[in-house]
Amino acid sequence: MTTSNSPQPHLDLKAPPPLPAGGLRVMALGGLGEIGRNMAVLEFDGQLLVIDCGVLFPEAEQPGVDLILPDFGVIEHRLEDIAAVVLTHGHEDHIGAVPYLLRLRADIPLVGSRFTLALVKAKLREHRIDPVLVEVAAGDDHLAGPFHCEFISVNHSIPDALAVAVHTPAGTLVHTGDFKMDQLPLDGVLTDLGAFARLGFEGIDLLLSDSTNAEVPGFVTSERTIGPVLDSVFERASQRLIVSSFASHVHRIQQVLDCAAEHGRKVALVGRSMVRNMGVAQDLGLLRVAPGLMVKLDEATAMPPEQVVLVSTGSQGEPLSALGRMARGEHHQVTIEAGDTIILASSLVPGNETAVYKVINGLARLGATVVHKETARVHVSGHAPAGELRTLLNVAKPRYLMPVHGEWRHLRAHAALAQETGMSRDRILLAEDGVVVDLVDGKASIVGSVPIGNVYVDGLNVGDVGEESLQARRILGDEGFVALTVVIEPSTRTIVRPVHLSTRGFSDDPAAFTEALVLVEAELKRALAADDQIDAHRLSQVIRRTVGKWVSDTYRRRPMIIPTVLEV
Amino acid sequence: MTTSNSPQPHLDLKAPPPLPAGGLRVMALGGLGEIGRNMAVLEFDGQLLVIDCGVLFPEAEQPGVDLILPDFGVIEHRLEDIAAVVLTHGHEDHIGAVPYLLRLRADIPLVGSRFTLALVKAKLREHRIDPVLVEVAAGDDHLAGPFHCEFISVNHSIPDALAVAVHTPAGTLVHTGDFKMDQLPLDGVLTDLGAFARLGFEGIDLLLSDSTNAEVPGFVTSERTIGPVLDSVFERASQRLIVSSFASHVHRIQQVLDCAAEHGRKVALVGRSMVRNMGVAQDLGLLRVAPGLMVKLDEATAMPPEQVVLVSTGSQGEPLSALGRMARGEHHQVTIEAGDTIILASSLVPGNETAVYKVINGLARLGATVVHKETARVHVSGHAPAGELRTLLNVAKPRYLMPVHGEWRHLRAHAALAQETGMSRDRILLAEDGVVVDLVDGKASIVGSVPIGNVYVDGLNVGDVGEESLQARRILGDEGFVALTVVIEPSTRTIVRPVHLSTRGFSDDPAAFTEALVLVEAELKRALAADDQIDAHRLSQVIRRTVGKWVSDTYRRRPMIIPTVLEV
Known part of the structure; x- marks a missing residue:
């Protein structure tokens, strides 16, 4: 529950004044007031640092639109001032708009971890863009213009995620990216509370922190707990098994592979992004595949159904996905039989409910058993809920907090959590897209706002649909x-x-x-x-x-x- | 989780043969394979009994449509054969299509409880139809043609809900309507397990039972538990309070009124259906209103905000509702102020998620504290979850089960529960709209199906939009x-x-x-x-x-x- 003492939003802001010399400016071009198209722009001494550049998926109110981009209007006349784009991790809502930014200037350096850069590189190849990549790892430092970046490992629903501390003469800003605090992560990579504590001790002037799960009480359940649930479903499945998940969720897929090996089943990957991403993950040593475990789909369909597991895209009910076609009996290689078992080991992204239930009902009608997050514990979230957000605030002890990555309900709930931990309301900056926050002389405040529009991608064109x-x-x-x-x-x-x-x-x-x-x-x-x-x-x-x-x-x-x- | 042993659906059925003499036929014109437009048609000896006649609300795939009706095509040439329409309770998905059926024949007797008939009468007045009403109560008998109906009290999210046992020479059919088993209902009206046990002892040949929550494990939390949660929110609210709920949820509103009285606040009702339904409920003695508690909206807006509670429609994010307008700052009488508290004491009907979150975000942006079912226990479902469905099956011991009221995932989950209780799979009839079940010589079976279409209401017209x-x-x-x-x-x-x-x-x-x-x-x-x-x-x-x-x-x-x- 959010409390009634949260600060008021600034709904009638004017254009911001020029940034005072020695000040650090922060503004979101997307991601504040919505879940998606995350993009923060930092300015110091005439130079810009971009943190993330993602897409937002349209809702019913944006019919026919393929993607929504952050509004580059504010920076498109200053492209040469961009020192770098830091990418915290490889999800679409953090990297999906990079090709559209690089269409404006192709040589902006992209700074990120190995897996993040591998995913963004594959994406840019489809757009025929050859990027300038700067690979970093947790603990690394990187100087981009006047921005001294330091990277901190965080745990999320994709491997190799990073938070970033940006040191400038104006002060230190820390951006968490997306994170949670799984204390038993599958790959052993923890959210580095020690690093946050050290930064807090040195002084964090402004913390930008993930608000997605601020309304959810408590702490995350470990990703590791899904393995035994999968195992029990596998145990009871006497026919074909199909597991659907996000194509970037390496640890979820790892658990499916392990479970398949345990139960003597071969695995075939279905769906272009699943095949591509798991190939990348395997190449980088992030996905461990036992020799002989993987088979091609046409081999799998020729095998007895009880000897295979299909790992498929389509967990969000996408009608053209492999699973969507199967649910309508229209997949040209896979036919659902009564008694088959389908596991949707995935979240249900708000707005996709109807589509996902349509797929589940289609499969149920064909006689399949469908296991999903509302009937079994086959999914855990990738975002820190209230208990962990409080923990981070208590460890990092920021002077100011700017909740990011969330709709208004999430931002306001995050603000309420911060007040609970003892932050005074004037140190919590509730901003939405376009609201300008300046850090000057150690004091952060909202100084104005610029209009931020929705930029729509429809087919080949950007921006002509308004x-x-x-x-x-x-x-x-x-x-x-x-x-x-x-x-x-x-x-x-x-x-x-x-x-x-x-x-x-x-x-x-x-x-x-x-x-x-x-x-x-x-x-x-x-x-x-x-x-x-x-x-x-x-x-x-x-x-x-x-x-x-x-x-x-x-x-x-x-x-x-x-x-x-x-x-x- | 549904099990893999459920019977197969009958996807390629032919037209049914004529009903054998002495047989009872059952067919749904809506409500099987979807949540809504519930309508079952029973046939015996050339006569028909209709149980419920509701509407379905359209999804994104039916753009611009106002309502979806059951397909009357199967019965519209046999209107004179209809002995009666039994209405189990007053929700729209059970009574909403009555006006459209009565447009075809106005004098079909409507059989139901006092509150149900009061609601359907108010609805028919808007359509300028003067119906033939037959009021019954739990324990009553009513003979409609060859159908000997016996009514059983059930507990649901609206008062005065009934299940119906239909005795015919072919055997006894029991239809639960919508129900749950709150053991501490606010009005003391329990689901009458004794009656179900007696009927079971006498012999239930075919049970039609609500499947809505078959995927949900466990038992319901009592409606009564919401009172203390409301109390704690009221306790902390220092400004205006607005509570939104379904306009027919008398017990939920009762708890809001009680809480308001406790905290010395006056109550104003907002929204046409809220005012109308609560008036009816008060007239029938179902809603107890302390003298002087209620004020008109214009009085309420003139009072200090901490002295009033507004009880409003709009809990499903309807953009034109009072709450929808408030969230956009467009309500002409009520302006949301920073620090106001809004409680959505309601379910989130699938398909409405985006609209509801938009309202919540709008309110949060204006500075309000929004309490909803995902942040506090301000809602309990009106439908029996798995534990209660098993209980009913064990008490009623039907020879055959036909799961009703549900999408395929719910029907199949209900079938799985029945198998758990020991019913053999050939005694569970998994049917969708139009599938014909005949009970002949004590044996129920699927004998065919007739095509059932979606009948759309758009503006004044029925059926021209296809x-x-x-x-x-x-x-x-x-x-x-x-x-x-x-x-x-x-x-x-x-x-x-x-x-x-x-x-x-x-x-x-x-x-x-x-x-x-x-x-x-x-x-x-x-x-x-x-x-x-x-x-x-x-x-x-x-x-x-x-x-x-x-x-x-x-x-x-x-x-x-x-x-x-x-x-x-």
């Missing part, structure tokens, strides 16, 4: 349209061609507008007879008004009305 | 459209009027199709020159093909293309 198109899509998608075209002869003031009707998405009844057409013709004739001068615009309004009123009275609906008056 | 319109809406909503109109003179084979372009929802760039227009003109001229005969259809195809290829190559998108060729 609010106008989306508003039209929302109306068209709910109500359909009716287009009425009339050809008139201006000199004789006559209708040359009767009104032509074209309608889609309004009704399955082809005669739905028959009555309206008669009305429109009559109104047009009246207007043509009455007016001294032919005015196509006025005639269009006659059509719009006549049809609009008729359709509202007759159907109580509001389709988009597109009148066209052509003069010949 | 799959064709929805498919068009989905394309238009994702991609927009481009309409190209050309006027030609057939005799001279010339273009009289250059191609007119009209596009919406494709791009915010007004020049998005400039290049395509040039191409289209050229292609049209070529076609006109080449063809001996002018063919508007062929010219339309030229336009469609030219623009389709161009837009796919240029944008990698697929807007709807609407070519129109007019001849003058």
Whole structure:
């Protein structure tokens, strides 16, 4: 529960003043007020440091959009000032927008861990961009312009995640990236509380910390606890087993592989990103694969079902994924049989519920047993809940906190946790995208804000679909349209061609507008007879008004009305 | 977790044979394979008994649709055969489609409890239908044609809910309606296990039982436990309090009223259905309101914020609800202030997640503290989870079970629970909408199925929006459209009027199709020159093909293309 004592948001901020000399400026171009497109920009002495550059996946309100990017508008005239982009880990909401930033300037150095850089490199290859990569590891230092970066290992739902401390003459900023505090991580890589404590002792002026699970009480359950649950499901499965998970969750997949080996089953990977990422993970020694364990999918489908496990993408209900096709009986290689077992060893990302349940219901209808996080403990979150966020605050003892990575409910809950640990409310900076925080003379404060828009990727284009198109899509998608075209002869003031009707998405009844057409013709004739001068615009309004009123009275609906008056 | 031993669904069923003499037929027109539009039809000796007649709320795949009705197609030629409609309780997914059924035949008797009938009567008044009502209470008998109905009290998230036992010469069918087994219900009305045991002793041939929470382990927490949680939130609230809940959840609202009285706050109801339903509940003695507790909304807004509680609709994130408007700062009477407390004392209906979180985030952004079911125990479900479903099966000992009210995942999970209690798999009838179950000579079996469609209500019309319109809406909503109109003179084979372009929802760039227009003109001229005969259809195809290829190559998108060729 959030408390009522949280500081107020600053909803009516003005443009920020120039950054005072010796000050450090922080602003998010994405990730504050939303889960996704994380991107923080730091400025010191005329130079910029970017931390993460991710994408946001659209919701129902952004129909037809493929991706939403951070708004680069604030920095696109200052691309040469960017000293580096630090990538904390390889999830899409942290690296997905890198290709779009590098389209603007390809040689911005990308700083990150081995696995993070391997994933971003594979992504950039698809965009035909050859990046400048700077590999770092926990404990390393890296100087990017005036930003002295120090990297700290953190534990998350992808290997090789890092937090970053940025030392500048203005003070020290620490950005946690995404993290949790699994005390028994599969790879032994812990969130380095010692490093946070040392930094806290040296003095953290401003902490930017992951708020995703701030509303969730307690502490994480270890990733390690999933193994025994998988084992019990494997134990009971007498036919085919399919496990679906995020394609970057190396430790989850590792446990599936271990369980498969234990139960004498071979493993086939299904889905392009699964094959690619696990290949990378294996090459880097992050995924241990027993010799002979892996088989190709066509080998797996030829084997007795009780001897294989398929590891598949599609855990978020994506209709075109392998699992989505299987659930509809449309996968060309895998047919679900009654008695098969499917495990969704994954989170349920908000907004995907309907799609995921559709897949589960499709599989259940075909007779499969579906095990998912609401029926068994086959998933643990990658983000620190309340207990761990308090722990970090108590260890790091920051002078100021800026909750990041979250919708307003998460940011506000994080602020409440900080107050519980004794931080005073004026030291908690509740900002949303575009809000500018300056650290000057050891004091951090909100000094203004710049407008941050949603930048939409739709097909090959970035930015041409905006609010106008989306508003039209929302109306068209709910109500359909009716287009009425009339050809008139201006000199004789006559209708040359009767009104032509074209309608889609309004009704399955082809005669739905028959009555309206008669009305429109009559109104047009009246207007043509009455007016001294032919005015196509006025005639269009006659059509719009006549049809609009008729359709509202007759159907109580509001389709988009597109009148066209052509003069010949 | 569902087990792998569940019976297979019957996916390729034929039309059912005629019902043998002396047999009882059961078929669902809605509610099996989905949560909502519950409607079961029983047939014996040429007569029909309907149990419930509810609506389903549309998902993203049914854009613009207001409601989905059960498919009356199977019974609309047999309306005179309907002996009665039994309504188990007053939720929309059980009574919402009654007006549409009564539009076909207004004098079908509606049988239900006092509160259920009061709610359905208020609904029918809006449709200007004066129904034939038959009020019954738990323990009552009612003979509707050959169906001897006996009513049993059950506990649910609305008062006055009933299960029904239908005795026929073919055997006894028991339908639970929606139920749970709160052992400390606020009004003392328990699910009558004694009655179920007696019926079981006498012999239940076929049990139709609520599957909604079959995947959820354990037993319900009592509704009564919410009171102390509300109390603790009220205790800490120093400003305005707003509680949002379902407008029919009398016991939840009762606890809010009691808590308000305890804390010396007045209560104002906000939202049309909240005011109406609580009025009905108070009239029937189901809601106890202390004298002087209630005030009107305009009185409440004039009082000091710490002295009032607003009880509002909008708990499912409905954008037009009172709470939705407050969250956007658009409510004309209530302005959210930093420090206000809002409690969403309600479930989160699947599919509404994004809308609900949007409201929560809007409120959080304005500085309010939002308490919801994921941050505090302010909601308990109204449906029996696994432990209670097992209990009912063990008490009622039905010969056959037909899980109802659920998506496939719920039906299958319910089947698995029944097997755990010792029912053999051939006694569990896993059916979806339209599947026909006959009880003949004490043996129940699936004998066929009839197609059941989705019947959409959109505005004033029922049924004119079908799959064709929805498919068009989905394309238009994702991609927009481009309409190209050309006027030609057939005799001279010339273009009289250059191609007119009209596009919406494709791009915010007004020049998005400039290049395509040039191409289209050229292609049209070529076609006109080449063809001996002018063919508007062929010219339309030229336009469609030219623009389709161009837009796919240029944008990698697929807007709807609407070519129109007019001849003058």
